[in-house]
Structure formats: structure tokens, C-alpha cells
Amino acid sequence: MARPGSLWVVGTGIQLMGQVTLETESALRDATKVLYVVTDPVTKGWLADLNPxxxxxxxLYGEGKQRIETYHQMVDRILECVRAGEDVCAAFYGHPGVFVYPGHEAVRRAREEGYRAGMLPGVSAEDCLFADLGIDPGATGCQSFEATDFLVYRRxxxxxxxxxxxxxxxxxxxTHETETSIxxxxxxxxxxxxAYxxxxxxxxxxxxxxxxxxPLMARVAVADLPxxxxxxxSTLVVLPARPALADRTMVEQLGLSDSYVLRKAQRAIPETARA
Known part of the structure; x- marks a missing residue:
């Protein structure tokens, strides 16, 4: 039997509260305690009106403070409320499972301690990116990395x-910094x-x-990034250098036509990125 207290981790989307799902809004309204990390005052006011x-x-953030320290403090505060028997809803801007360490860690720890806990999906910056730049990950695929991880592990x-x-x-x-790392x-x-x-x-x-x-979509040469x-x-999208070459043997073995290969080549560069 689950212990008193529960947790839902939810996302408020990127664009104010207009991207909040009905499922998330219901979880926020029904919670006995709402904790949140959002970036704009309009969404903050909406959350306060929805649930006092x-x-x-x-x-909890601080200039020069280790981000991981802030994240652990967030998790501790969320779990403190759950342990007190509250039905907690923790809201983060964007998708609560994308670049949100506290969301995943809070759910993991709550479940480990015997509480009901789950996560509801939200609209992420990646979802907006696909729509704004016309990138279809089903057309040619898409590769995505956190920039520091990309360099450190030479992905x-x-x-x-x-x-x-x-x-x-x-x-x-x-650490939490306001200045860009040139x-x-x-x-x-x-x-x-x-590579390019x-x-x-x-x-x-x-x-x-x-x-x-x-949305901001500023074109820049790779060498001019600094x-x-x-x-x-900001997120960086590096466009394909050229269409990939099809493996003719595999095309024949799969019984695919030349028109399939041509369509894939035409979709290699997103339409919006061609402009």
C-alpha cells in the first residue's frame, strides 16, 4: 500500500501557459502543494491563481553557485513536502524530463521511498525547434547532444x-552564470x-x-560562433553538409525504388533552413 503523499512532475511548456496540457493543468489544480521553476512572471502569476x-x-539558484547543489536542494524541498503527506505537483518550464535533473531525481527518490510518483510530458524547446525550422526527425534522422557533453566525450x-x-x-x-562562455x-x-x-x-x-x-533563428558560419x-x-542547429549517399545494394535488397532515394535526398535539408 502506497504511503500518504504523492508526486507528479509536470512541464509548463516554453511559451507561457498556452502550451500546458489539460492533463498537467488538472494535476496542478488538484495538488495540495505546488512547487515550480519557471522563467516568466505571467506563468508564475497563473500558477499562483490556479493553486494558492x-x-x-x-x-535556490545563485550566481557562481554549483548548479548540482541547487538541483539537490530542489529535490530535497520536493521530497520534504511529499513526506509531509502532501499531494505535490512540481512544475518546470518546458518538458519536465528534458534537461531537468531535479524532476527525474525527485521521482526516483519518491518511488524508492514508497510514494506514488510520476511524470507528465510537456512541450519542450526541441518540439518548438522541429516546428519552427521545419526539421522532421523521421525524414533523415536527428542527432542531439548537450554541448559540453558533446565536446568532453567527443561524441x-x-x-x-x-x-x-x-x-x-x-x-x-x-556553476550558475549569466555570462556566455566565449x-x-x-x-x-x-x-x-x-567535420564542416x-x-x-x-x-x-x-x-x-x-x-x-x-522565434530567433540567426544564421551563422561555424567559424563565427564565438x-x-x-x-x-540558445540552441545551435548545424545543418547537414550534404545529402547522404544511399547504399545501392541495400536499396535493391529491400526492393526500394529510385524515387524513394530521391525523396530522401530532397528532404535532407529542412525547407525553412533553405530560405
Whole structure:
């Protein structure tokens, strides 16, 4: 039998509260305690109106403070409320399982201690990216890495497939900082130019956070990354260098036609990225 107290970890989407699912809204309304980390005052006000128990955890961040320390403090606060018998709903902007260590860790620890706990999906920056840039991961695939991880572990990648790199503003930074890591961008540019030309085009992308604004899609040459307009929410999309070459033997063995290969080649570069 489950112990008193429960946990739902949910996401509020990227663009204000308009991307909140009905399932998430119900969980927020029904909770006896809401804890949240969101970035805009409108969503904060909406959460407070929806559930008066709402408590902001953003103040746990601190300039120069280790991010992992902040994350553990968030998990501790969430579990403190669950252990007190509350039906907790912890809300994070975007998708609660994408770049949200506290969400995963809180669910894991709550379940380990015998509490009912789960996660509800939300709209992530990646979902917005696919829509805004016209990238269909089902067309040619898509490869996605956190930028520091990409460099440190020298992740293998395919230059014929869109390459998405997250958190490019804080490469190599383990503390909470407001300044972009220019050194990190220099190292990233040098690494990418080993596979692409210095002039190869990439896109610095930021999803629109408000209905009246447009997403940022700034084109930049790979070599110019250190001088690109990068903020704390910027993502880098490196466009394919060229269409991949089909394995003719496999095409024949699968009984595929030449029109299949032609269609795939035509979709290798996203339509929006061609403009």
C-alpha cells in the first residue's frame, strides 16, 4: 500500500501557459502543494491563481553557485513536502524530463521511498525547434547532444544529419552564470570545423516565449560562433553538409525504388533552413 503523499512532475511548456496540457493543468489544480521553476512572471502569476499553495524555487539558484547543489536542494524541498503527506505537483518550464535533473531525481527518490510518483510530458524547446525550422526527425534522422557533453566525450556524429547542440552558452560551466562562455564557443567552433568547413552554416535558435514574438533563428558560419548572438536559452542547429549517399545494394535488397532515394535526398535539408 502506497504511503500518504504523492508526486507528479509536470512541464509548463516554453511559451507561457498556452502550451500546458489539460492533463498537467488538472494535476496542478488538484495538488495540495505546488512547487515550480519557471522563467516568466505571467506563468508564475497563473500558477499562483490556479493553486494558492504555489511556491517558487527559482531563488535556490545563485550566481557562481554549483548548479548540482541547487538541483539537490530542489529535490530535497520536493521530497520534504511529499513526506509531509502532501499531494505535490512540481512544475518546470518546458518538458519536465528534458534537461531537468531535479524532476527525474525527485521521482526516483519518491518511488524508492514508497510514494506514488510520476511524470507528465510537456512541450519542450526541441518540439518548438522541429516546428519552427521545419526539421522532421523521421525524414533523415536527428542527432542531439548537450554541448559540453558533446565536446568532453567527443561524441560521434553524422554530418549528413541535422546536429542539435543544447546549452551552448555555458559550455564547461558547472556553476550558475549569466555570462556566455566565449572560450567554450571557441572550442566548439574549432571542433566542428574538423567535420564542416569554416563557412558552413548553422542556426542559433531560441523558441518564442511569448505569443506575440517570433522565434530567433540567426544564421551563422561555424567559424563565427564565438561572435554569434548567444543567450542562456540558445540552441545551435548545424545543418547537414550534404545529402547522404544511399547504399545501392541495400536499396535493391529491400526492393526500394529510385524515387524513394530521391525523396530522401530532397528532404535532407529542412525547407525553412533553405530560405
Amino acid at each position: 499553495s504555489a511556491e517558487d524555487l527559482i531563488d 560521434r556524429f553524422d554530418e549528413h544529419v541535422p546536429l542539435v547542440l543544447w546549452q551552448i552558452s555555458c559550455i564547461g560551466q558547472l 572560450r567554450g564557443l571557441e572550442l566548439l567552433a574549432a571542433h566542428l570545423t574538423q 568547413s569554416a563557412e558552413h552554416e548553422a542556426i542559433v535558435y531560441e523558441a518564442a516565449r511569448y505569443p506575440i514574438t517570433a 561572435r554569434a548572438p548567444v543567450s542562456g536559452i
